[in-house]
Amino acid sequence: xxxxxxxxxxSNMQExxxxxxxxxxAQVSSYHKENYTQAEVLKALQSESLSIEGLKALLSxxxxxxxxxxxxxxxxxxxxxxxxxxxxxxxxxxxxxxxSKCVYCGFQKGNxxxxxKLSEAEIRAEMQAIADTGLQEVLLLTGEGxxxxxxxxxxxxxxxxxxxxxxxxxxVYVMNVDEYELLHKNGxxxxxxxxxxxxAQKYEKIHIFGEKRVFPYRFNGQExxxxxxxxxxxxxxxxxxxxxxxxxxxxxxxxxxxxxxYPHAELSLSAPRLRPILGNRKISPKDVTEARLLQVLCxxxxxxxxxxxxVSTRERAGFRDKIIDIVATKISAGVSVGIGEHxxxxxxxxxxxxxxxxxxxxxxxxLKKAKLQAVMSDSIYVG
Amino acid sequence: xxxxxxxxxxxxxxxxxxxGKFSLELIEAAIKEANVEIITLALRRAHTGKLxxxxxxxxxxxxxxxxxxxxxxxxxxxxxxQLARELCGAEMIKxxxxxxxxxxxxxxxxxxxxxxxxxKEGFTPLPYMYPDxxxxxxxxxxxxxxxxxxxxxxxTNKGLRTxxxxxxxxxxxxxxxxxxxxxxxxxxxCEAMQMGVSAVMINTAIALSSNIPQMARxxxxxxxxxxEGFLAGIAGQSKLARASSPLTGFLRD
Numbered sequence: 001x002x003x004x005x006x007x008x009x010x011s012n013m014q015e016x017x018x019x020x021x022x023x024x025x026a027q028v029s030s031y032h033k034e035n036y037t038q039a040e041v042l043k044a045l046q047s048e049s050l051s052i053e054g055l056k057a058l059l060s061x062x063x064x065x066x067x068x069x070x071x072x073x074x075x076x077x078x079x080x081x082x083x084x085x086x087x088x089x090x091x092x093x094x095x096x097x098x099x100s101k102c103v104y105c106g107f108q109k110g111n112x113x114x115x116x117k118l119s120e121a122e123i124r125a126e127m128q129a130i131a132d133t134g135l136q137e138v139l140l141l142t143g144e145g146x147x148x149x150x151x152x153x154x155x156x157x158x159x160x161x162x163x164x165x166x167x168x169x170x171x172v173y174v175m176n177v178d179e180y181e182l183l184h185k186n187g188x189x190x191x192x193x194x195x196x197x198x199x200a201q202k203y204e205k206i207h208i209f210g211e212k213r214v215f216p217y218r219f220n221g222q223e224x225x226x227x228x229x230x231x232x233x234x235x236x237x238x239x240x241x242x243x244x245x246x247x248x249x250x251x252x253x254x255x256x257x258x259x260x261x262y263p264h265a266e267l268s269l270s271a272p273r274l275r276p277i278l279g280n281r282k283i284s285p286k287d288v289t290e291a292r293l294l295q296v297l298c299x300x301x302x303x304x305x306x307x308x309x310x311v312s313t314r315e316r317a318g319f320r321d322k323i324i325d326i327v328a329t330k331i332s333a334g335v336s337v338g339i340g341e342h343x344x345x346x347x348x349x350x351x352x353x354x355x356x357x358x359x360x361x362x363x364x365x366x367l368k369k370a371k372l373q374a375v376m377s378d379s380i381y382v383g
Numbered sequence: 384x385x386x387x388x389x390x391x392x393x394x395x396x397x398x399x400x401x402x403g404k405f406s407l408e409l410i411e412a413a414i415k416e417a418n419v420e421i422i423t424l425a426l427r428r429a430h431t432g433k434l435x436x437x438x439x440x441x442x443x444x445x446x447x448x449x450x451x452x453x454x455x456x457x458x459x460x461x462x463x464x465q466l467a468r469e470l471c472g473a474e475m476i477k478x479x480x481x482x483x484x485x486x487x488x489x490x491x492x493x494x495x496x497x498x499x500x501x502x503k504e505g506f507t508p509l510p511y512m513y514p515d516x517x518x519x520x521x522x523x524x525x526x527x528x529x530x531x532x533x534x535x536x537x538x539t540n541k542g543l544r545t546x547x548x549x550x551x552x553x554x555x556x557x558x559x560x561x562x563x564x565x566x567x568x569x570x571x572x573c574e575a576m577q578m579g580v581s582a583v584m585i586n587t588a589i590a591l592s593s594n595i596p597q598m599a600r601x602x603x604x605x606x607x608x609x610x611e612g613f614l615a616g617i618a619g620q621s622k623l624a625r626a627s628s629p630l631t632g633f634l635r636d
Contacts, residue, residue, distance in 0.1 A: 080538045083404020083590050166427075232484075263483040264455050306485050364435075373406040374435070380427035380466070382459040 006204045006215040013217045014176035014224065020257045021219050024250050027052060028198060033245045036060035045069055050303045055252060058299040059245045067295055074298035075326045077305040086367055087308070087330040087375045088360065089137035090130055091171070093339050094118050094157055098143030100210025102196070104241060104274060107143040109210065116339040116347040117148055123157055125343035127164040133334050133360035136376040137167035139192065144173045144212045151179045155186040162187035166377040171234070173211060174221035180228030189379060191225035192234030192268070193218065197242040198250030206241065222258055231379065232266030233258070234310070239288045239296065240274035248296040252303050259304075266379075268308035268330065269300050275314050275355075290319055297327045313356040320356055321366060333363035387582055389559060390507035390528035392446070392475055396420040397576070398606045399448065399561065400599075401586025403428070404538075407440040413589055413599040414445060421446045423477055423584070426467050427453045438471075448509070450477040457496035464501050476501060477531065478510040487537045491518035495525055502526025511563050514548040519556055529559035529581065538587045540567025543575055553579050569598075569605030576609025577617055 009015055036056065041063045044054030057063060063070065095117035098107040106113060118126060130138060140157055142149040154172055161168040169190030170183060180191065197203050200215050207213040222233035235255045237247035248271070255267045273288050288296075293315075300309055311320055311328040313335040320331055335356070338346040358366070367374045387394040400419045402410055414422065422441055426449045429437065441447065449467035454460035457480060464476045478501065480493040494510045495518060501508040507528045512518055514532035522530055532549050535541035542565060543549065552560055559581035566572050567588045575583050585602050592598035 079404075079591050080540075080587065083587065084406045084409075085404065259485060263485065266484050306487070371406055371409075375428055377427060380453045380463055382454065382462045 006200055006207065006213055009214055009217055010211065013214060016220055016224060016227070018220055018223050020223060020254065020261070021216055023257050024198065024253045027253055028246050028250045031056055031246060031249055033060040036062045038062050038065060041066055045073060052253065055299060055303045056249060058302060059248050059296065064291065064295060067291060070295060070298035070302070071326050074301040077301055078327055078329065081305050082329045084371065084373045085329065085375045085378070086324050086372050087137065087378050088135060088333050088363065089139055089330065090135050090332055090334050090360070091139045091141050091337065092126055092130060092342070093141045093337060094123065094154070095142045095145065095149040096339055097145035097148035099147060100144035100212040101208035102212055103206045103208065104238065114347065118340060120156065120160065122340060123160055126340065127161060129343040130334070131164040134364070134376060135334065135360055136165050138165045139169045139171055142172045144210055146173060146211070151175060151182060155182045158183050158188040159186040162381070166381065167379045174218050175224065177224045177228045180225045180230060184229045184383070187381065187383065189231040189381065190234065191222065191230050192236070193221040194236040194238060194270070194272070195219060195251070195254070196238045198237060198247050199242045202242045219254070226258070226262045226265050232268065234268040234270060236270035236272055238272050238274060239293065240286050244288050244292065244296065248299065252300055255304060255307060267304060268310055269304065270310045270312065271296050271300070272312055272314050294323070297323065301327045316355040317358060321370070324372060325370060331363070333358065334360040387559065389475060389509065392507065394420045394446070397582040397610060398603055399423065399582055399584040401584055402437070404586055404590035407435060407437055409590070409595045411440045412596045414442065416596040417599040417603045419445065421448050423448045423450050425450055425452045426463050426470070429470060446475070447471055447473060448475055448477050449473045450479050451497070452479045452481070454480050455482050456480065457493050457500050460497040461500045461504065464504070464506055474505070475507040475509065475528070478508050489513055489533070491515055495521045498522045498525040498527045509561070514545045514552055516551055516555060519552050523556060523558050527558065529561050531561045531563035531584065533564040534562045534571070534575065535565025537564045539565055540588055541565055542567055542571040549580065550578060569601040572602055573605040573609035576606050577612045579613050
C-alpha cells in the first residue's frame with residue numbers, strides 16, 4: 001500500500017467531483033512568500049475586505065513587522081462578529097487504536113503505547129463526568145482505526161452524547177457521505193478534519209501507510225460532511241510539518257472555497273502546532289514561534305472574520321489567555337487526551353502532551369476576570 | 384407617548400436590547416440604564432451551563448424575546464420556537480432564518496414561510512428581514528405582528544444604509560416596523576425613530592462601547608428624542624429659501 005501515490009483512492013473510498021482541491025493547490029503553488037513587500041501588507045491591512053492576494057501578504061514574512069497592527073485589526077473584527085463570547089468545549093477520546101502510520105502522531109500504528117477503547121458504559125461515565133463540569137459541547141475523537149472504532153460505534157457514541165450535551169462534533173477518520181449521514185442522524189452536527197499539511201509531497205513522506213495516506217480523500221472530507229447535512233466543518237494544518245505560511249494559506253482557502261459552495265456552512269479554523277509525542281519527544285514546531293502563530297491566526301481572522309477560531313490546550317495557558325481577547329473564539333477546557341481519564345483511571349495513553357491543564361471551572365473563572373463571557377453552547381439541535 | 388403594540392402585547396419602551404454580544408453582568412447594567420422592557424435571547428444559548436445562567440441576569444419584569452438564531456429553514460425556526468415556548472413560555476418570537484454564515488443576511492423567502500408556520504401555531508412572530516416591500520407584505524399577510532428590517536448587516540454599526548427602503552415600508556405598511564441590526568450610534572437610532580419606525584433594536588453598539596451603562600443611557604435618550612421628534616412632526620426640508628416674512632406677502636385678491 002505504501003507504494004501507491006497519495007492521490008490514489010482505495011476501493012472503499014467515495015470520490016466526489018469537487019474543484020476545491022485544485023483551486024487551493026493552484027493558489028498555494030503560486031505563492032512565493034518572499035515576494036511580498038511591506039507596502040502590500042499595509043494595503044491589505046487597510047482594505048475593507050481581504051482578498052486572496054491580501055491574505056498572502058498578511059501571511060508573508062513582510063507582515064511580521066506589523067504584528068501589532070494585525071492584532072489590532074483582528075481584535076476589532078473578532079469583537080464585531082463575536083462580542084465578548086468565548087465558546088468552551090472539551091475533546092473526548094473514544095479510542096486510540098490506529099491503523100495508519102503518521103510519523104508526527106502518538107497514536108500511530110506500531111508506537112508502543114497503551115491502547116484502549118471505551119465501552120458504552122465507559123462512554124456514559126466519561127460524558128457524565130464532563131457534563132458535571134458544566135460543559136455542553138463535546139468533540140468525540142478516535143484514532144484512524146475503523147477496525148476498532150467502526151462508523152456504527154461512533155454513531156452510537158454520538159447518540160449517547162446527545163443525552164448529555166447540546167452540541168456534538170467529531171474529529172475522527174474521514175468518511176463517505178452515507179457514513180457522515182449516519183453520524184448526523186444520531187446527533188452529530190460538526191466535523192473537524194485536520195489535513196496536517198497541504199504539501200502533497202511532504203504528506204506522502206510522513207503518512208507511511210493507512211487510510212489517512214490518501215490525500216484528496218482526506219481533503220474532500222469536509223465537503224462530504226456538508227453534503228451529508230452537517231451544520232459546520234473545521235479545518236487545520238499541523239503547523240511545523242512543512243512551510244507554515246503555505247499550509248496556513250491552504251487552510252484558509254480550503255475553508256473559503258467551501259464556504260462559497262456551501263454558504264450556510266459554519267466554519268472553524270484551528271492552528272495546532274506540533275507537540276512532543278510518546279516515543280518521540282524531539283518533535284517540535286520548529287520556526288512556528290508564538291509570534292508567527294499569532295500572525296497566522298490574525299490573518300485567518302481578517303480573511304474570514306465570521307469563522308470560529310479554536311485554540312487548543314496544545315498552547316500554554318498564558319498564550320491562550322491573551323489570544324482569546326484578540327482572535328480566538330473557542331477554546332477547549334478540562335482536557336484529557338488519554339482514554340478514560342475524565343471519570344476514573346486512564347486506560348489508554350495520550351496522543352500528545354498538553355500545555356494547559358486547567359479545569360473547566362478554572363478557565364471559566366479566568367474568562368470572568370477578563371470580562372469575557374463563557375458560552376457553553378452556540379448551537380441548537382433541530383434534527 | 385403612545386404604547387408600542389406587538390400583537391396582543393403592549394410596551395412603553397421602544398428600545399429592544401439584543402443580548403448576544405454582552406457579558407452577563409453587562410446585560411444587567413444595560414437593562415438598568417436603558418429602561419428596556421424587551422430583551423432578546425438566543426435560545427441556543429439559553430442556558431450557559433451549570434456555572435451561570437443568563438436568565439439570572441434578566442429581571443423578572445423584562446419580556447424575553449427568544450429568537451430562532453441557528454435556524455436555516457422555516458421548519459427549524461418552528462422547532463426552535465416550540466422549544467422556546469416549552470422553556471420559558473414565550474409566545475412572542477423573533478424569527479431569524481439565516482442561510483449564509485458570512486454576512487448573516489436573513490432569508491426572506493424562508494422567513495415568510497416561518498411566519499406562516501408560527502402564526503398558525505399561535506405565536507406572535509416578529510421576523511428579521513431584508514427590507515423588501517413584497518416580502519414585508521407577505522409577512523404581514525402571513526401574520527407577522529411587526530417586521531424587523533435591517534439597517535445594515537449585523538454588527539457593522541454602519542447605520543441606516545437601507546433608509547430609503549425602510550421609508551417605503553413605512554409609507555406602504557400599516558404594521559409596526561422595528562429597525563434591527565446595523566445601528567451603531569445614538570444619532571442613528573434617533574434618525575430611525577424620527578422616520579417613524581416603532582422601535583429599534585441595539586446590541587453591538589452598546590456591547591462594544593467602552594462604557595456600557597453610559598452608552599445604554601445615550602441610546603435610551605436618543606430613541607426617546609427621535610420618537611418625540613416624529614410625533615411633533617419634523618418640518619420638511621427645502622432647497623429653496625422661504626423667509627419668515629414672505630416677499631410675496633403684498634399680493635391681494
